[in-house]
Amino acid sequence: MSVTKMMPPAGRRTALLTGITGQDAGHLAQHLHAEGYAVWGMIRGQNNPRRAEVERDLPFVHIIEGDVLDLGSVARAINLADADELYNFAAISHVGYSFTHPSVTMDVTGKGVLNVLEAVRLTGREDRTRVYQASTSEMFGGVDGEMPRTGYNESSPLHPRSPYGAAKAYGHWIARNYRESYGMFVVCGILFNHEGERRGTEFVTRKISRAVARISLGLQEDLHLGALWPRRDWGYAGDYVRGIHLMMQRDEPEDFVLATGMTHSVQDFVEQAFAEVGIDDWRSYVAYDRTFERAAEVGHLFGDASKAHEVLGWRPEVDFKGLVRRMVSHDLELARAEAVAPATLSVTIDAPAEIATPGVA
Ligand code: GDR
Numbered sequence: 001m002s003v004t005k006m007m008p009p010a011g012r013r014t015a016l017l018t019g020i021t022g023q024d025a026g027h028l029a030q031h032l033h034a035e036g037y038a039v040w041g042m043i044r045g046q047n048n049p050r051r052a053e054v055e056r057d058l059p060f061v062h063i064i065e066g067d068v069l070d071l072g073s074v075a076r077a078i079n080l081a082d083a084d085e086l087y088n089f090a091a092i093s094h095v096g097y098s099f100t101h102p103s104v105t106m107d108v109t110g111k112g113v114l115n116v117l118e119a120v121r122l123t124g125r126e127d128r129t130r131v132y133q134a135s136t137s138e139m140f141g142g143v144d145g146e147m148p149r150t151g152y153n154e155s156s157p158l159h160p161r162s163p164y165g166a167a168k169a170y171g172h173w174i175a176r177n178y179r180e181s182y183g184m185f186v187v188c189g190i191l192f193n194h195e196g197e198r199r200g201t202e203f204v205t206r207k208i209s210r211a212v213a214r215i216s217l218g219l220q221e222d223l224h225l226g227a228l229w230p231r232r233d234w235g236y237a238g239d240y241v242r243g244i245h246l247m248m249q250r251d252e253p254e255d256f257v258l259a260t261g262m263t264h265s266v267q268d269f270v271e272q273a274f275a276e277v278g279i280d281d282w283r284s285y286v287a288y289d290r291t292f293e294r295a296a297e298v299g300h301l302f303g304d305a306s307k308a309h310e311v312l313g314w315r316p317e318v319d320f321k322g323l324v325r326r327m328v329s330h331d332l333e334l335a336r337a338e339a340v341a342p343a344t345l346s347v348t349i350d351a352p353a354e355i356a357t358p359g360v361a
Contacts (some may be wrong), residue, residue: 016081017061018042018068018116019089021050023198024134026058028087028241033060035245040081042066042074042090068112074119078129085248087132088116091168094202095138098164099295106167113171117178117186130185130248133175137192137233137259137301138165144299151233151304154190154255161296176255185253192233192259192303194240195323197330204266205234205327208273213331215285216277217339222285226292228267233302235260236318236326243314250311259303260316272321276328 015032017025020041029039041061043051054061064080066073068090078086091109092098098105113133120129140152141161160166172188179186199206204225214220235258243258274282308314318326 012036012038013084014038014040014082015085015087016040016042016064016077016083017087017089018066018074019091019134020054020058020061020063021048022089022093023196023200023237024194024241024244025087025089026054026198027196027237028089028244029058029061031238031241031245033058037085038062038081040064040077040083042077044068044090068115069107071115071119071122074115075123078119078123078125083125083129085130085132086116086120087134087244087248088113089134090116091134092164095162095164095298096292096294097202098162098167102163105163106170108167109164110167110170110174114174117175117184120184121178121182126182126184130253131175131178131187132244132248133171133186133188135172135175135188135190135255136165136168137190137257137303138162138298139169139172139190140301141165141298142300144296147300148302151259151261151302152190153257153304154307161298162294165298179253187247187250187253188255189240189244189247190255190257190303191240191244192235192257192301194235194237194258195327196237197327198237199327205269205323206331208270209324209327209331210334212270212273212277212279212328213335214338216279216332217335219335219339222287223270224287224289224292225266225270226289226294227297228270228286229265229299230297231263231265231300231302233259233261233263234269234320234323235316236323239316239318243308243312246312246314254311256308256312256314257303257305258308258314258316259305260319261302261305262320263300263302264320268320269324272324273328276325277332 015037019025044067064077066077092105139158141159160169175186195205211223
């Protein structure tokens with residue numbers, strides 16, 4: 001039987017998620033658990049401090065130690081989990097950070113994909129374990145000063161503008177290569193920005209929602225940001241993991257773009273977030289900080305998810321305003337708790353210094 005014709009196995013399915021401490025794996029783990037899967041999560045490093053968060057927030061996840069830099073550890077995890085589906089979210093995912101750490105970004109975000117694919121082959125599971133690769137709109141990047149006339153789709157040319165985007169482009173192509181060379185069931189989801197309550201505070205949307213909530217309660221004075229003009233296609237991560245799961249249930253492996261098709265600037269996000277807490281003069285609170293500028297910026301991203309609409313029947317449910325509202329109201333709750341017991345909560349608002357200094361030339 002051809003591998004790509006393989007039907008999902010009957011009975012309780014098992015999924016292994018790398019990058020289990022991240023936003024997407026968290027949302028997907030909950031979705032898969034609700035769908036009746038046994039969920040395994042791979043965690044990196046000895047005594048990883050974020051292990052406790054996973055144990056608290058995703059108590060049903062079986063945790064396995066492993067690192068995509070170490071092929072043997074991935075192979076061991078795949079065997080231990082007896083994985084029917086493997087979702088590769090492990091990556092250095094901060095674009096700014098990738099400018100100051102290009103080499104390790106290539107190792108983890110690029111070569112890590114190769115290790116995952118090789119681990120599936122070396123364990124002899126290429127006809128049993130389906131693989132999802134987390135590809136990204138950052139691969140499209142763009143040319144300085146040019147606006148895309150139509151949304152990027154699955155056949156748009158790649159023009160990455162960061163070490164992160166370039167590493168992801170490698171991951172995307174090596175994943176496709178394993179599908180074509182070995183007939184493996186490998187799917188790349190090309191996801192545009194997707195945000196939510198699980199987003200790390202080093203990413204601009206969560207940094208804004210968290211700061212706006214704290215400013216509105218008098219816990220913070222201002223918000224330091226880099227470029228306000230870049231435009232992104234922002235959706236809700238909870239919607240996107242449904243699409244990811246659907247891609248993995250098809251008879252044939254194919255790549256899909258997931259996006260809302262709408263684009264907003266960073267400034268739009270700031271204005272909308274302040275409006276949610278009744279503040280109109282947002283400019284009084286926002287300060288420009290060049291350390292958050294990048295050596296090269298991606299100016300304008302929006303996707304065309306028609307293929308996912310037609311083939312998967314996937315559509316996002318949360319729109320831009322709904323996303324901002326959701327994030328700000330979640331962060332208001334956290335801020336209120338902080339206001340009551342300030343000493344017991346540690347809140348990170350800005351990125352760690354090493355992330356916040358992308359080395360602008
Ligand atoms: P992005 O997300 O680079 O699109 O990649 P991010 O939220 O980091 O930046 C979005 C835009 O905001 C501008 N910006 C700032 N960004 C950050 N992080 N901090 C700031 O203070 C700030 N000020 C302005 C950025 O320059 C940029 O234009 C995300 C990641 O999740 C990737 O891993 C993923 O692949 C893509 O989305 C799709």
